[in-house]
Amino acid sequence: MSAAGCSLFCSLADDEREFGMADYEAARPRWCAGCGDLAVLTSMQRLLAEEQLAPERTVFVSGIGCSSRFPHYMKTYGFHGLHGRALPVATGIKLHRPELEVFVVMGDGDCISIGAGHWVHATRYNMDMVALMLDNEVYGLTKNQSSPTTPAGYATNTQPYGTYLPAMNPVEATLGITNASFVAQTAEWIPPHLYATLKAAYQHDGFAFVRILQRCPKFTGDLFQQYIQSPDMVELLEHEAGVETPALHAIYKNRRRHDPGDIDAARRLAEMDDVVRLGIFFRDESFPRYEETRSLPSFTAEERISILNEEFDRYAV
Amino acid sequence: MVTESPPLTKESPSEPSEASRNIHRTGQHTVEVVSDSGEGAQKCGQIFGTVCAKMGNGVWTVEIIPAEIEPPARLPAGASGNRIRIGTGPVTNWGDRTNLMVAFNEQVLLARHRLDALEEGAVVLLEDKWATHDDEEIRDEWKAVMEELSAFSYRIIEVPMEERCLTVVEDPRRGKNMFALGMLAWLYDLDLELVKDQIAHAFRRKSEEVYGRNVQLLELGVDWARENLDFRIEVPREPTEQDMIVMNGNQAIALGAIAAGMELAAMYPITPATSVSHHLGEVFERFGGVVHQAEDEIAAAGVAIGASYAGKVAFTITSGPGMALKTEFLGLAVMTETPLVVVNVQRGGPSTGLPTKVEQSDLLAAIFGQPGDAPHVVLAPATIEGCFHSMITARRIAETLRTVVIVLTDANLATGVQPFARPELDPAWQAPPPDLSPAPEGTRPYEWDPRTGLSRRFIPGQPGGMFTMTGLAHDELSQVAYSSDTNQRAASMRSRKVAVFQGTLKPPKVYGDASGGLLVVGWGSTRGAIEEAVDRARAEGLSVSSLHLTFLSPLEPGIREIFSRFKKVMTVEINYSDDPDAPYITEENRRRGQLAWLLRAHTLVDVGCWTRVLGEPLRPGVIQRVMRANTTEGGTS
Numbered sequence: 001m002s003a004a005g006c007s008l009f010c011s012l013a014d015d016e017r018e019f020g021m022a023d024y025e026a027a028r029p030r031w032c033a034g035c036g037d038l039a040v041l042t043s044m045q046r047l048l049a050e051e052q053l054a055p056e057r058t059v060f061v062s063g064i065g066c067s068s069r070f071p072h073y074m075k076t077y078g079f080h081g082l083h084g085r086a087l088p089v090a091t092g093i094k095l096h097r098p099e100l101e102v103f104v105v106m107g108d109g110d111c112i113s114i115g116a117g118h119w120v121h122a123t124r125y126n127m128d129m130v131a132l133m134l135d136n137e138v139y140g141l142t143k144n145q146s147s148p149t150t151p152a153g154y155a156t157n158t159q160p161y162g163t164y165l166p167a168m169n170p171v172e173a174t175l176g177i178t179n180a181s182f183v184a185q186t187a188e189w190i191p192p193h194l195y196a197t198l199k200a201a202y203q204h205d206g207f208a209f210v211r212i213l214q215r216c217p218k219f220t221g222d223l224f225q226q227y228i229q230s231p232d233m234v235e236l237l238e239h240e241a242g243v244e245t246p247a248l249h250a251i252y253k254n255r256r257r258h259d260p261g262d263i264d265a266a267r268r269l270a271e272m273d274d275v276v277r278l279g280i281f282f283r284d285e286s287f288p289r290y291e292e293t294r295s296l297p298s299f300t301a302e303e304r305i306s307i308l309n310e311e312f313d314r315y316a317v
Numbered sequence: 318m319v320t321e322s323p324p325l326t327k328e329s330p331s332e333p334s335e336a337s338r339n340i341h342r343t344g345q346h347t348v349e350v351v352s353d354s355g356e357g358a359q360k361c362g363q364i365f366g367t368v369c370a371k372m373g374n375g376v377w378t379v380e381i382i383p384a385e386i387e388p389p390a391r392l393p394a395g396a397s398g399n400r401i402r403i404g405t406g407p408v409t410n411w412g413d414r415t416n417l418m419v420a421f422n423e424q425v426l427l428a429r430h431r432l433d434a435l436e437e438g439a440v441v442l443l444e445d446k447w448a449t450h451d452d453e454e455i456r457d458e459w460k461a462v463m464e465e466l467s468a469f470s471y472r473i474i475e476v477p478m479e480e481r482c483l484t485v486v487e488d489p490r491r492g493k494n495m496f497a498l499g500m501l502a503w504l505y506d507l508d509l510e511l512v513k514d515q516i517a518h519a520f521r522r523k524s525e526e527v528y529g530r531n532v533q534l535l536e537l538g539v540d541w542a543r544e545n546l547d548f549r550i551e552v553p554r555e556p557t558e559q560d561m562i563v564m565n566g567n568q569a570i571a572l573g574a575i576a577a578g579m580e581l582a583a584m585y586p587i588t589p590a591t592s593v594s595h596h597l598g599e600v601f602e603r604f605g606g607v608v609h610q611a612e613d614e615i616a617a618a619g620v621a622i623g624a625s626y627a628g629k630v631a632f633t634i635t636s637g638p639g640m641a642l643k644t645e646f647l648g649l650a651v652m653t654e655t656p657l658v659v660v661n662v663q664r665g666g667p668s669t670g671l672p673t674k675v676e677q678s679d680l681l682a683a684i685f686g687q688p689g690d691a692p693h694v695v696l697a698p699a700t701i702e703g704c705f706h707s708m709i710t711a712r713r714i715a716e717t718l719r720t721v722v723i724v725l726t727d728a729n730l731a732t733g734v735q736p737f738a739r740p741e742l743d744p745a746w747q748a749p750p751p752d753l754s755p756a757p758e759g760t761r762p763y764e765w766d767p768r769t770g771l772s773r774r775f776i777p778g779q780p781g782g783m784f785t786m787t788g789l790a791h792d793e794l795s796q797v798a799y800s801s802d803t804n805q806r807a808a809s810m811r812s813r814k815v816a817v818f819q820g821t822l823k824p825p826k827v828y829g830d831a832s833g834g835l836l837v838v839g840w841g842s843t844r845g846a847i848e849e850a851v852d853r854a855r856a857e858g859l860s861v862s863s864l865h866l867t868f869l870s871p872l873e874p875g876i877r878e879i880f881s882r883f884k885k886v887m888t889v890e891i892n893y894s895d896d897p898d899a900p901y902i903t904e905e906n907r908r909r910g911q912l913a914w915l916l917r918a919h920t921l922v923d924v925g926c927w928t929r930v931l932g933e934p935l936r937p938g939v940i941q942r943v944m945r946a947n948t949t950e951g952g953t954s
Contacts, residue, residue, distance in 0.1 A: 026785075027796070056780045059627070064788075071785040072797070077777040078785030079626060081619070082649055088616035092623020092631065093777070095609060096581055100627065100777055118619075121612035296605045301578065301744035304604050308575055308742055311600055314518070315568070317371045317561035317736050 019052055021045045026075040036188035036214035037067050043195045058101040061090040065107035066141045067134035084115030087122040094127045098291045102129040109139050109147045112170050123177040125290035126207045136216035137223055144219045172270040174209050181206035181287040184280045187213040189228055193278055196243040205285045227276050237279025339548040345404035346552050347412050352421035353390045354383050354397040357494030362399025364515040368507050370563040370736040373554030375408035378734035382673035393428030405553045409845025413938040419497040422447055423462040438470045445475035485533050495531045499538020504549055560739040566704040566730030571596035573708030575604050578747025581631035583609040583620040588672040589728040590636045590662035614639035618646035625656050627777050628751040630715050632658035637666040637679050644686055647721050649788045651691040656715035663727040665932055674932035675729040677841050678892040680911040683723045684870040692815045693721035695870040699844035702737035709746045718814050719774055729842040729934045756782030761793045770813030815871055824875030829862030832882035835948050837863040837889050840912050843935050850940035859948045877920040887925035888912045894928040
């Protein structure tokens with residue numbers, strides 16, 4: 001997302017204001033203790049303060065699920081809509097009001113199960129917004145059902161003898177969508193990486209898809225434990241055109257230089273499941289953005305009437 | 318000499334001077350042009366209807382549409398074309414049967430005959446090439462049809478359409494329509510310059526050469542008719558002083574949306590609604606408007622809601638199956654009090670049903686189809702002009718009430734073409750730019766006024782107004798409801814605003830006497846046919862009036878009082894109801910017409926119904942028979 005362009009809706013007074021993290025804090029989060037969503041919330045508030053986004057010109061759109069409560073905890077505009085349908089709402093907002101900063105927060109079921117069609121097409125529309133998929137690999141709010149990213153064999157309430165099918169790979173799938181312009185993966189338990197990724201996503205001109213691996217202490221607490229205990233099971237993709245987190249180098253020895261302009265390499269890396277890869281797989285700002293192709297001048301009521309009268313002439317008897 | 322009907326004796330070409338004397342003068346005449354799909358009969362019919370309207374005839378045009386784009390040739394099920402009813406004075410419906418037909422083959426003629434579309438004694442101008450076709454099977458088919466039709470009193474005139482057209486074009490499938498238009502132009506004495514203007518408009522995206530060739534074909538048709546036909550038809554014209562425009566209901570919806578100042582239409586292709594977005598797609602950008610073709614029906618609703626939330630009211634347009642998919646989003650818009658206009662161009666259902674045919678079966682789904690209590694507004698225009706104005710009304714109500722307004726039209730209005738008075742455009746119809754001034758200190762996003770249930774809408778960009786809109790039950794601060802009375806209060810506020818709105822509506826006007834024997838109640842596109850039937854029934858001495866409802870939810874006030882002035886009240890609708898005489902049907906289990914359900918529930922009056930789902934608009938003559946059967950003691954007033 002580009003830096004907040006001052007549109008006709010800006011007022012000069014905005015320049016006087018300075019926002020701290022507390023300016024973006026709303027209701028006290030009601031997530032479980034130890035929920036990974038909390039880290040994402042904090043990181044996001046830090047990003048907004050860093051970028052000095054005007055709260056009234058920032059909109060968080062979400063679907064339904066634990067993570068979709070996110071907008072309630074942000075002191076910006078928020079739209080907590082339907083399960084799976086955050087992206088169409090965000091599309092409507094951005095199409096009608098391109099000057100607004102739009103962030104979309106979805107869960108794994110929300111984004112790639114019930115909302116899968118919208119995920120594919122929103123990626124293709126490539127509108128300038130940040131789309132976060134908070135992936136705890138389970139349906140949490142409805143209490144422990146398999147999601148498309150639950151690993152095969154993992155027992156849940158709906159598949160108690162183990163999840164039947166191999167998990168979907170959202171990064172690989174997104175990289176396969178025409179016009180996908182930014183695809184990244186990060187983990188909430190590595191705050192510097194999370195923050196750097198969110199920042200890169202925000203600064204990207206186009207649709208920035210970020211999968212955030214996220215612990216659910218209630219139902220999938222054990223799933224990510226191995227990556228936390230053994231940093232060698234994580235590989236950081238680093239590049240000056242992607243994200244670089246030198247502060248993590250002492251812990252994360254497993255690093256790969258990956259140019260996010262290389263789509264073939266990105267797809268290959270996304271497909272391999274030997275380790276968990278974090279970083280920007282792909283970014284390209286040259287792709288067409290839907291809201292730009294549809295950008296139009298606005299007219300006064302009188303101007304419209306005069307054009308409409310011309311139009312009526314075509315139908316005149 | 319002026320005769321009352323075309324002479325039936327002449328089958329061979331005659332002197333033109335004789336034709337000019339054989340003028341059949343009538344107050345109304347119904348014409349059909351039918352062909353295989355892809356032969357352009359619709360274009361011919363549309364131009365004929367438009368020129369008649371421009372010359373001062375009342376006109377109502379309906380499309381005859383097969384289910385497939387290009388079904389195999391010469392199949393009765395593939396008949397495609399238009400019916401154009403023209404009259405002296407306004408024409409409000411498609412009438413009963415056709416008086417004159419141009420048919421491009423005998424199979425489509427047979428199809429229309431079997432659908433009871435042709436009047437006794439109707440004239441048929443029929444392409445003759447099939448009678449002598451190389452293929453014996455085709456010759457036999459022709460013979461069989463001629464034999465079947467010989468029992469009826471049609472006057473079938475064989476016309477060498479293809480033979481004549483081949484002097485100008487190579488592909489005979491491209492050109493007969495303009496030849497047919499030429500014949501009609503001569504028969505009804507159309508102004509050829511106006512016809513050529515319309516041809517130019519129809520082929521505006523094609524080359525000058527295409528236009529020239531079509532005009533040549535037109536002239537061939539005129540010449541053939543002049544040289545070979547022994548009659549003409551005159552439907553006296555009454556050119557009006559008033560500025561008129563002529564269009565179909567979907568064009569009227571599109572222009573109405575523009576006149577309402579709406580700037581975003583989100584849709585997914587679905588028959589018969591899609592042409593609204595075709596019309597908009599062509600012109601909307603000139604007004605700064607965007608037609609967003611979404612990835613599916615659900616997304617179309619979501620995009621419209623997102624746009625409305627962020628600014629001016631947006632709309633989405635669909636038909637029955639799409640309405641079903643949008644349902645959850647409609648509930649969200651009601652719950653979050655986000656204004657939204659939804660146009661449902663109804664077709665036959667359930668499921669894929671009859672995609673190109675008229676039905677009024679979505680009424681109850683439109684009102685009650687959203688799970689949970691979701692009060693909103695449903696209205697149904699009855700005319701093409703009504704389609705235009707309904708968008709302006711719907712936009713205003715949606716914005717004022719912060720709710721969903723569903724506009725129900727149908728395939729009859731969508732494709733029906735009718736002239737109406739050119740609207741005097743008013744800037745006040747348009748939505749003002751969103752108010753982005755700072756929210757006053759201490760105001761809340763759902764600060765319901767208990768007198769009206771209304772609250773002020775905050776729009777992103779307004780400093781101090783930040784809140785999170787939610788589909789969860791919420792309080793005045795848009796905070797998720799955790800206390801027991803929060804939901805009760807919020808639900809009553811959402812309901813109250815609809816009740817307050819109902820109080821602003823005027824009682825509907827009775828057509829015919831204000832009291833009497835039978836009151837027929839209708840809604841939507843059937844108005845013209847019902848009122849014509851009332852006129853005819855009253856001319857017979859029957860005590861019949863009608864009432865047509867525009868607002869279906871909330872209902873217009875005073876209905877119960879109006880009902881009390883009639884001995885019997887019944888609805889006439891294009892949806893399914895059990896025949897009371899059908900097996901197993903009792904007073905208790907009978908499934909009634911949808912408006913009848915609604916009126917019975919609201920008024921406790923024993924409202925009867927007569928409904929059909931024939932996939933065609935109602936015929937006034939049929940309604941007239943229903944009125945006869947439902948008026949007491951022979952119906953003397």
